[in-house]
Amino acid sequence: MKIPVTAIRLPTRPAREYESRFDREQSMLKMLAIPIASVALASMITALPIFTDEPLLPPFGLLMFLSWRLMRPGLLPVWSGVPFGLMDDLFSGQPFGSAGLLWSLAMLIIEIIDSRAIWRDHVQDWLIAAILIAAVLLGGLWIAGMAHAAPEPIVLLPQIILSILLYPLAVRICARLDSWRLAT
């Protein structure tokens, strides 16, 4: 017997055609994995063959982390700065534990801000992120300076400016990922 063409039209999602479109469940795996994977992959961008004379590449892991935290308060738990930061340390070249400490402190600071300034818009979030990015980068330089000889803080200026300007893009990417994450 010949199989009619209509029966094999959607091989990847066979039952979807006849499923109700109401009251669908979101995928738990997607909801958990997307924020974690996006921050982790952003931290690993330094592994690509990008060579700069001075620290110029923005800390993409930190940008994604702050975007998720500020865009979706309550998604990442307060302690999540430690594991995400320690993973970033594996790839950043900083002394191990430096981002673990600094990202966690940033998380606690945002938690304090959340209890004071409750209703915020995007520009205020950007300001908070800008201050935290500058603080984390300068803190990283200070920590690297404790362990080794470190350059003058002025070499960080281009990187700080670039990172602050790239924050809205990171929020956009997070928003796209978020709508994919919550899609049924």
Add this chain to the structure above:
Amino acid sequence: MAPPQHRRPGFSRKAQYGLFVTYVVAIAGTIAAALLLAISIADPAGFAALRAAGAEITAPVARVFSTVRGATQNMNATVAAYIHAGSKNAALEKEAKANRKKLIEAQALRVENARLRGLLKLTEEGESQIAVGRLISSTSSSTRRVATLSIGRNFGVERAQPVRGPAGLIGRIIEAGPTTARILLVTDSENLVPVMRVSDGLPAFSAGLGNGTVLIKPLNLGESPFKVGDVIVTSGNGGLYRPNIPFARVIKKTSDGALAIPFADPGNTPYAVVMQPYQGEARAAQQAAAPDGETKEVAE
């Protein structure tokens, strides 16, 4: 935006305790991270295994992108060569004519040099290269100037081996993993290189500034003897880097030294050669006799 739900757990004891526990865990985690940091500052080599594992995981992707990058650069060069073929040919012929005379002079000098060395009974060690690899990534977002090499212990790469490219000195190995190794570039503030001016052998030290340039400081005090355009090579002092590896060109004179740009650009070097330490045995003996009895090798 509206305040998130979890901040007001209501009357549920379980939710209240749950919220409290997250804060306790957060602060405990911060303290734990600070302790890890203290350990890694006290013993920079301590977490080398973890970092090596991270580099190994990402190395396949980095290798692929590095190949793609190399291929596109070659393609650009080929296309550009076609466009500039005529004018370049004329210029090169002129240059070749000028070089021929110098080449003959150099040959004569080489013969004379070999004769003098024979008189002095100096044996010339071979270039003694260990392995050839590629730079596949660098820490471009950190203030540390560390690059990843595409080969590791599988090719005999070990810590404290100098690395050079075709243009000049790149740095030295600080951590060796199974198939990758990490190189401390000469532009890192931690990397001190004993150098000399090529014209008169004026001894100096080079320290990275973390922004692509190095600071050349002469050993003797006084006004800076450097001029813009001076060529700096390694001097072989200290026994790690062998002498006369091209190092940097002076671009600016400062009050007590000079700013220089290294010849080897990590972003544009087709390969990296790992070499034997110049005088490894003497160096090991010297470090064993350090005042506190510990090796003074910089780990990271």
